[in-house]
Amino acid sequence: MKNDREKRALERAAVRIMIEIYNRNHDNKLRLLYQQEKPDAVLEDAYRRKIGMEITHLFYDAEEAKRLLGRSIDNIQRLAVIEQLIDVLNLRIQIKESKIQTYSNAYPNSLIIRNLSSSFGMSQILQAKDSLRPPLGKFTNIWFLSRDGSNDWLMKDLNRIWD
Known part of the structure; x- marks a missing residue:
């Protein structure tokens, strides 16, 4: 199924x-072990602990999702307001938090939002x-990945932005 392959490719890229x-920023290096469902991926750190x-x-x-994924014929750019994106972000976090109890608790779980x-x-x-x-x-x-006016990706842990 094309959508499953596309979803997996997007997750792998993230x-x-x-x-x-x-x-680049930590001594305890991570690596991708495998992709799965619930959670979407399992990583391993330098001490062989799973995440x-x-x-x-x-x-x-x-x-916007359809347009960026090549599924829309509508090329009209609409006026965007930050409050709408923040509402979508809050909803994504809320949905993922409500599903975490169905994940494996054999290891800690984190969230990536790209x-x-x-x-x-x-x-x-921010x-x-x-x-x-x-x-x-x-x-x-909650690792938030975003660009900021360049092609470089930046990362911030949303759990820590109020510290």
């Missing part, structure tokens, strides 16, 4: 970006952090 940034990774992608709206919206980058999201609903602490980390 986890590879996260690992690359993480490994589950649930992965989701952030789009401004369904039309921002694919072309409307807003990392700095706009400037609007007061509108973000604080996570419930169900994920060890």
Whole structure:
């Protein structure tokens, strides 16, 4: 099924970006062990400890997702407001937190959110952090991946932005 392959490819790309940034900044290196369901991927650290990774992608709206994935014939750019993207981000986190109890508890689980919206980058999201609903602490980390006006990916742990 094309959608399953595409979903797996998007998840693999997100986890590879996260690992690359993480490994650049930490001595305890991570590597992807395998992809699966619930959570989407399992990583291993340098001490051979497993870490589950649930992965989701952030789009401004369904039309932007279709356009960016090549499924829309509508090329009209609409006026975007940060509040709508923050609402979508809050909803993605809430949905993933509600599903975590169905994941393996043999290892800690983290969440990767890859921002694919072309409307807003990392700095706009962080400037609007007061509108973000604080996570419930169900994920060890909530790794937010986003660009910010360049092709380089940035990463921030949303569990720690209020520290």
